[in-house]
Amino acid sequence: MQVKIFGLRGCCFGIANMILVKRMRETLYSSLLSQDISFFDGETVGDLTSRLGADCQQVSRVIGNDLNLILRNLLQGTGSLIYLLILSLPLGLCTLAVCLTLAAVMLTYGQYQKKSAKLIQEFTASANQVAQETFSLVRTIRVYGTENQEIQRYKNWLDKLANISLRQSAAYGFWNFSFNTLYHSMQVIAVLVGGISILSGRITTEQLTKFILYSEWLIFSTWWVGDNLSSLMQSVGASEKVFQLMDLRASDQFTSKGSKLQRLLGRIEFVDVSFHYPSREMVPVLQHVNLSINPGEVVAIVGLSGSGKSTLVSLLLRLYEPTYGQVLIDGIPIKELDIKWLRERTGFVGQEPRLFRMDISSNIKYGCPRDVKQEDVEQAAKLAYAHDFICALPNAYQTIVDDDLLSGGQKQRIAIARAILRDPSILVLDEATSALDAESEHNVKGVLRAVRSDLMMRRTVIVIAHRLSTIQAADRIVVMDGGRIAEMGTHKELLLKDGLYARLTRRQADAVA
Numbered sequence: 001m002q003v004k005i006f007g008l009r010g011c012c013f014g015i016a017n018m019i020l021v022k023r024m025r026e027t028l029y030s031s032l033l034s035q036d037i038s039f040f041d042g043e044t045v046g047d048l049t050s051r052l053g054a055d056c057q058q059v060s061r062v063i064g065n066d067l068n069l070i071l072r073n074l075l076q077g078t079g080s081l082i083y084l085l086i087l088s089l090p091l092g093l094c095t096l097a098v099c100l101t102l103a104a105v106m107l108t109y110g111q112y113q114k115k116s117a118k119l120i121q122e123f124t125a126s127a128n129q130v131a132q133e134t135f136s137l138v139r140t141i142r143v144y145g146t147e148n149q150e151i152q153r154y155k156n157w158l159d160k161l162a163n164i165s166l167r168q169s170a171a172y173g174f175w176n177f178s179f180n181t182l183y184h185s186m187q188v189i190a191v192l193v194g195g196i197s198i199l200s201g202r203i204t205t206e207q208l209t210k211f212i213l214y215s216e217w218l219i220f221s222t223w224w225v226g227d228n229l230s231s232l233m234q235s236v237g238a239s240e241k242v243f244q245l246m247d248l249r250a251s252d253q254f255t256s257k258g259s260k261l262q263r264l265l266g267r268i269e270f271v272d273v274s275f276h277y278p279s280r281e282m283v284p285v286l287q288h289v290n291l292s293i294n295p296g297e298v299v300a301i302v303g304l305s306g307s308g309k310s311t312l313v314s315l316l317l318r319l320y321e322p323t324y325g326q327v328l329i330d331g332i333p334i335k336e337l338d339i340k341w342l343r344e345r346t347g348f349v350g351q352e353p354r355l356f357r358m359d360i361s362s363n364i365k366y367g368c369p370r371d372v373k374q375e376d377v378e379q380a381a382k383l384a385y386a387h388d389f390i391c392a393l394p395n396a397y398q399t400i401v402d403d404d405l406l407s408g409g410q411k412q413r414i415a416i417a418r419a420i421l422r423d424p425s426i427l428v429l430d431e432a433t434s435a436l437d438a439e440s441e442h443n444v445k446g447v448l449r450a451v452r453s454d455l456m457m458r459r460t461v462i463v464i465a466h467r468l469s470t471i472q473a474a475d476r477i478v479v480m481d482g483g484r485i486a487e488m489g490t491h492k493e494l495l496l497k498d499g500l501y502a503r504l505t506r507r508q509a510d511a512v513a
């Protein structure tokens with residue numbers, strides 16, 4: 001019966017643990033995904049994934065195991081202590097003094113465990129980060145022959161981990177030594193004081209035997225409490241950051257429930273916009289940018305690397321908020337629009353599009369707000385000049401891909417198809433030609449031309465490109481320099497102006513020649 005009850009209790013705790021870990025992971029995951037993009041600028045991916053994995057597991061152990069054992073031993077210990085005090089007050093107080101000393105050592109040890117658990121978490125996360133980076137950049141590492149350097153970098157974190165684990169073991173040794181010393185001293189004291197008490201007739205032999213048994217019980221309960229408390233402290237160390245992250249409020253960029261317009265025309269205005277990244281407050285990235293883009297206009301943004309082109313687009317996509325000024329869409333501040341509604345009407349192809357590990361068809365349909373048929377997917381792929389190479393793959397649209405299986409240009413074409421399928425009113429192509437070869441560049445120009453000539457479905461297009469030849473067909477070219485708009489006009493006007501754009505064009509022509 002006893003065994004059965006224990007088995008049942010273990011099973012209940014197992015189930016409670018499983019439910020708790022699952023709930024914690026879900027809550028933490030959705031809390032992380034609802035944060036500002038700037039949050040991810042400051043956190044390491046390895047750190048966040050280890051919070052989701054090992055740390056959640058450890059936190060649930062507190063409730064499932066440690067707390068349960070601590071409570072049980074506290075109850076047992078208190079019972080024994082009361083009995084001892086009734087049996088013999090001086091001997092009971094003596095045992096209590098030993099237990100209090102043990103408790104003091106245990107508290108110091110527990111605090112140390114808490115600190116070391118935090119350090120172990122940090123070092124493990126850093127080691128994971130290095131490993132993650134190494135595996136994802138393995139081609140670069142192989143080409144540059146820096147394997148040993150990377151092994152050393154990983155080893156440095158492992159050394160730090162080993163160092164702290166060594167100290168932890170030493171602290172555990174000290175804790176055990178204190179326990180054994182106090183425990184055996186207690187036995188000696190009990191025999192000596194008890195023997196004297198028997199001789200003087202104050203207690204009987206039976207009382208002494210009971211006393212020794214109960215005092216052992218009390219000391220062992222104290223030891224168990226200490227041992228579980230130190231593991232509880234470890235979990236508390238691990239849980240601090242987990243609970244902090246779980247408590248974060250969802251970003252307004254994720255939840256914003258503003259107004260939905262009847263139709264998105266695609267007028268975009270940047271009004272006196274200035275911006276710096278939260279992680280680099282002293283470095284202004286955009287300064288007093290004023291730009292107005294008409295519905296259906298195709299605008300190209302060019303400029304030297306680091307001039308703020310992608311940042312401007314990030315503000316339009318509301319990944320960051322301007323530090324000064326505002327962005328308006330169809331005359332309404334972007335902050336007042338329903339974010340989900342706006343994103344459903346915006347298409348974006350980033351600098352380095354990445355694919356999810358799923359089939360091509362699902363990758364193209366990814367995030368599409370409406371139900372689409374396979375014909376729609378194929379039509380979008382045709383417009384993005386991706387259909388032919390997809391059909392040449394062994395399973396065509398059902399081919400499972402991930403980030404490594406396709407070339408940069410192919411991934412970019414799938415990303416363009418994904419953006420086109422959404423049928424967006426605003427289409428943003430960031431460096432859409434950078435990873436493509438000359439033929440694909442020609443294809444992207446074709447997409448731009450198609451977008452322009454499709455008068456039924458006029459959409460505003462912003463294209464950022466380094467290859468100036470790609471964007472000559474734009475209605476307007478905006479030239480950025482040091483976070484400001486330096487020039488604006490058509491290709492011809494800007495060439496006539498003989499400013500930065502003309503210089504950039506000449507430089508590229510020279511490079512090609």
Ligand SMILES: Nc1ncnc2c1ncn2[C@@H]1O[C@H](COP(=O)(O)OP(=O)(O)OP(=O)(O)O)[C@@H](O)[C@H]1O
Nearest residue numbers: 041277279280285304305306307308309310311312
């Ligand atoms: N997440 C970030 N955190 C801090 N600084 C950033 C971040 N992203 C970009 N920057 C900085 O902002 C400046 C503008 O970067 P941005 O990517 O907008 O330039 P860009 O004109 O698009 O460059 P490129 O043509 O090379 O893509 C750069 O100095 C860059 O270092």
